[in-house]
Amino acid sequence: NAGVTQTPKFQVLKTGQSMTLQCAQDMNHEYMSWYRQDPGMGLRLIHYSVGAGITDQGEVPNGYNVSRSTTEDFPLRLLSAAPSQTSVYFCASSYRMVGGYTFGSGTRLTVV
Amino acid sequence: QQPVQSPQAVILREGEDAVINCSSSKALYSVHWYRQKHGEAPVFLMILLKGGEQKGHDKISASFNEKKQQSSLYLTASQLSYSGTYFCGTEPPGGGADGLTFGKGTHLIIQP
Numbered sequence: 001n002a003g004v005t006q007t008p009k010f011q012v013l014k015t016g017q018s019m020t021l022q023c024a025q026d027m028n029h030e031y032m033s034w035y036r037q038d039p040g041m042g043l044r045l046i047h048y049s050v051g052a053g054i055t056d057q058g059e060v061p062n063g064y065n066v067s068r069s070t071t072e073d074f075p076l077r078l079l080s081a082a083p084s085q086t087s088v089y090f091c092a093s094s095y096r097m098v099g100g101y102t103f104g105s106g107t108r109l110t111v112v
Numbered sequence: 113q114q115p116v117q118s119p120q121a122v123i124l125r126e127g128e129d130a131v132i133n134c135s136s137s138k139a140l141y142s143v144h145w146y147r148q149k150h151g152e153a154p155v156f157l158m159i160l161l162k163g164g165e166q167k168g169h170d171k172i173s174a175s176f177n178e179k180k181q182q183s184s185l186y187l188t189a190s191q192l193s194y195s196g197t198y199f200c201g202t203e204p205p206g207g208g209a210d211g212l213t214f215g216k217g218t219h220l221i222i223q224p
Contacts, residue, residue, distance in 0.1 A: 033211045041216060042114065042199060043154070048211035058211055090153060100144050100156030101201075101212065 002026050006091050006104035013081040013111045021076040021107050023091030031094040032074040033058070033101070034066065036087040043090065049074055081111045113137055115202050117215035124190050124222050132185040132218045134200030143176050143183040144201040144212060147194075154199060157185075187220070195222045 007022045025032065033048040045058030047066040055066050063085060065077040074093075078085060088108050092101040115136040122130050134143060142161045146154040158169050160176035160183060171188040187194055197219050201212035 031211075035214075043201075043212075043214040045211045045213065056210070059213070100146075100159050101154075102156065103153035105153050 004091055004093055004102050004104035006089075006107050008107060009105065011107060011109050013078070013109065015081060015083060015111060017081050019078050019081070021078070021089055021091075021109075023074045023076065023104060024072050025074075025091075025093040025102070026072065027093065027095070027102065028071060029093035029095050029102070030071070031096060031101075032068065033092050034064070034074070034076045035090045035092065036060065036085075037090060037106075038087050046076065046089075078109075083111045085109065086111045114213055115200055115215045117198075117200060117218050119218060120216075121219040122221070124220070126192060126222055126224055127189050130187040130190060130220060132187075132198050132200075132220070134183045134185070134202070134215055136181040136202050138181065138202075139205050140176075140178065140181050141203040141205045143174075144203075145174055145183075145185050146199045146201065146214075147196045148199065148217075149196040190220075190222050192222050192224065195220055 004025045030051050034046040035043040037043050044060050046064050049055045049068040052068050052071050068074050088106050090106050091104040094101045115134050118133045144159045145157040148154040174185045176183045197217040199214050199217045201214045
């Protein structure tokens, strides 16, 4: 099993550009979430999903969209990148919180 | 609202004990604990589901006081490998369908 796979690992965007951060898991987990991590701020929830076709907003959703068409995939879209979105992004999945969340290796995004 | 972790940082000698606290202003369904090493993804340590429940993982254990909305992580006879940043993540009543809310983290440095 690969676990949670995030691509790309690094990305540099120009202000105003859009892009999609990919996240895929092969553990048949129902719950998936996106977090951003900034120095001194911990992990902040952007969007989450409890199953295919169901998504909702977390603490910091502005500027981001998600969709969940399959159990395995949960992409995060940046609509119009801003320097404030410079961060490390983590995707995580869980089987109904029973075993906690498994995190992907992260995407380090820089917006210039 | 993020749970509050204390202390923000701890420096220990190998073999010493440490306690990390996590406190929430809201009622909790459960508390998760994760460890993150520099440049890596957070790794799940344990979840506490019931008030007063204690769990252990090697020489790392935790307690959860549901009434006080607090959890503590205990690291006994610390090893060099315990170094990293520890995060608590909380779930509101109703379960984990809404994702976790993380504290800002506690930096733990173990010196030989």
